[in-house]
Amino acid sequence: MQGEASRVADRESRDSFAKRLSASGDDAWEIGNELFTITFVLDKNPRLQRALTDPGRPTEDKVRLLNELFGGKVLDMTMAILVDLVGRSWSRAHDIDNAVEDFAVDAMMYQADKDGKTLQVSIELAQLQSALLNLPVVRADLSDADGPLEARYDLLHALIDGAHFDRITVRLAEHSTRNPRNRRYLETIQWLINKFSRHMGESMVTVTAATELSDAQIDRLVKIYTKKVGRPVHIHLVVDRNVIGGMRVQVGHEVTDNTVVAQLQALRRRVKAGTAK
Structure with a gap:
């Protein structure tokens, strides 16, 4: 700070x-x-x-x-x-x-x-963030300033090359692993998303769901989160069959996870805690 x-x-x-x-x-x-x-x-x-x-x-x-x-x-x-x-x-x-x-x-x-790529870069950064959410080992390796830079670059490009990201997205992603600056990789990507969102005058809302959402559902989310954050929002939808049902919503660093997977994990923790007693 x-x-x-x-x-x-x-x-x-x-x-x-x-x-x-x-x-x-x-x-x-x-x-x-x-x-x-x-x-x-x-x-x-x-x-x-x-x-x-x-x-x-x-x-x-x-x-x-x-x-x-x-x-x-x-x-x-x-x-x-x-x-x-x-x-x-x-x-x-x-x-x-x-x-x-x-x-x-x-x-x-x-x-x-x-x-003419500002929104595209913002969305691609959100896609990179989403791809890394369930890859803790990859995230750790990308953040490891003591590891070989070439190995970190190879790991990053193995992850993103097939996505055909814009050169600006790639450069920002490379900077984030070349010079972690004592930050976790996802923390840096979220910081970049926030900066692009402020630059565009809107906020990026990443929604993870098991299936595609209808236009009516997306419109409802836009209205809800525009009112909540006090500025226009863009909904970035990530379809992940593994969440089974429900939605995970991330706005900046705030995450609301109401997916079935999250609820099952919470239940397992409560059962385990009860067993331990």
Whole structure:
């Protein structure tokens, strides 16, 4: 969690670049990739974090350090973002990493806007999340920062290549395993879904059911959850025969599981607890 100074720095910097990033065209893709790489570099170098956020160090020195590291190697917009960030005040040194990552995701969202793929990417992230719900070992391996990166990439692509996801979805999924940033993999995917939802002005509601839902059922869910969350919602339906009946609904981090499988599992736990007594 960022301190107040870092929250202000992050928000104000991103707001000041929003129009320029939105108008950057296909450069947004490259800017996002560069900023993801720089996030990784900063995460691996705490001394660099401190050097770039030290309140006692002149901003000119910080900019000089940026030029030594990245000058001529990144796009002008990427460098302008970094220069702006090092000129701001931070509660903690590593908070600047979070801001760089936020900018990277922003750039990818603006690229998705340009490509007309924003909703598609959001849905694909929800599909990836749904696919991983019953794969705890895979989730753990994707989150294992100590494991070989190539092995994590191979595992990820074995999972998603057949889905033919958009390049932006793939890049976000790769970032999530290349640089877990002390987060669980599903936590990062949910964070990305939330960011895309806010960007579109609506919330993603993932509904898991044993069968397809009718248009009337989906419309009813839209009305219920639009009222509940206070903004338009998009229903992402996952059909999973294994749930037998009922529905599992996830909005952000909130999960309501009324599936038959969940009820049976709860019953088994109660029976087991009663037996143990």
